[in-house]
Amino acid sequence: MDIRITSGRLKNARTKAVISFMFKEQKKLSTDIQEVDEVLGGAVSKLKKDLKFDGSFGKIITVPALGKGKADFVVLIGAGNKKDFDLDKARRLGAAAVRRMREMKVDKFLIDGEALSVKDEQSEIAQALTEGIILGDYRFDKYLSKKDSFQVKEVQIRVSRKYKSQSEKSSEIGSILAQAQNFTRDIVNEPGNVITPQKLAEIAEDLAREYGFEVKIYDEDEIEKMGMNAYLAVAKGSANPPRFIHLTYRPKKSKKEVVLIGKGLTFDSGGLNIKPGDYMRWMKSDKAGAC
Structure with missing residues (x-):
């Protein structure tokens, strides 16, 4: 899996799915998602209203672009209350995002890290999202006769341009930490007759x-x-x-x-x-x- 930091407008993202987040305190879609919504003819705001999406933590809505946008899907994930938000929740949201993409068999997508910024901590959020993505994508299927061959190939984490350089360093640290944890999980998941x-x-x-x-x-x-x-x-x-x-x-x-x-x-x-x-x-x- 290739994880890289990017910046720019969501409506211009060249990927298969765009994933953004919404806090419960937000009454409206973010400016970036509003731009995407306009391209899709109001489909995002309509589904948000129809499903009574209120930004509750972990709640997800998926909007097919139906050929109207550069991405095939737009996904909104609830981030919960801003006052309760922390890096662990960002990590969990990264895991939720990659799991939803696996369910949909989407191998390239963008996550809007900027949408989770509460106090200009975008580089820390980029690290937490990186960890969550790698940990959430983990599978131990060594002994399965039928394995899921699907693999996530590319993930872009979007941040503001001024945080891009620091976020790249933070994301690299997150990748190292998460891969180390997955290495440990592999050992733990092995049976006792293998790991003596x-x-x-x-x-x-x-x-x-x-x-x-x-x-x-x-x-x-x-x-x-x-x-x-x-x-x-x-x-x-x-x-x-x-x-x-x-x-x-x-x-x-x-x-x-x-x-x-x-x-x-x-x-x-x-x-x-x-x-x-x-x-x-x-x-x-x-x-x-x-x-």
């Missing part, structure tokens, strides 16, 4: 080599020498021996140490209290803390 403690340690070593981390993997003998008996006791619930992973990242201008500790049971069978069937299938997720 040893396999998780190998993944950590691969990451360390690729990105320049320091890594030390402790085996069961080293763990015992450190007196981590509770750790060893839990590991006795499996034939797979435990691994203790210590990753260290030292940025050039670091000022203080930050320590993160994550628990990673690659499969939690329940120990003395075996998990029932309904819960057993989700116990692969107990490794998420270490991923």
Whole structure:
């Protein structure tokens, strides 16, 4: 998926769908959407009225252009109340947008980030939308015999021209963060017979080599020498021996140490209290803390 920052008039956007947002406090369509509405002969305002679209968070209306505009569809998504709006909601709206486009099989679209600006925070909104788009587009279909071949190819995030440069940098950061989360989701979604403690340690070593981390993997003998008996006791619930992973990242201008500790049971069978069937299938997720 190619995500890029753009600016310009919505009515001139060359893409398959234009997605904009509306807060509940707005009584009228934004100026940009009004221009699009005029091109479509008032179809947006008519559907907004007919469906009683009031900008409630997550509510969506889709207007087919029917050949009248440069885009095939215009989509309005409710952003809720302005006073309650934050970057997490922007992230969720990005996810909602890409999911709707997947449902419609639209592989190229524009999201109007400028429409979500409350306090000139457009670069932060661009980052949040980028994260939401990538996270919302996530699929784990590795083991499915029939896979959905559809892929979103291009997303434009529109901001005001003066915020374009900073938004490009922010969007790149958002892309890195979201892709890292999706990488983690892939590991978590793998079953316990694939991601064993040893396999998780190998993944950590691969990451360390690729990105320049320091890594030390402790085996069961080293763990015992450190007196981590509770750790060893839990590991006795499996034939797979435990691994203790210590990753260290030292940025050039670091000022203080930050320590993160994550628990990673690659499969939690329940120990003395075996998990029932309904819960057993989700116990692969107990490794998420270490991923």
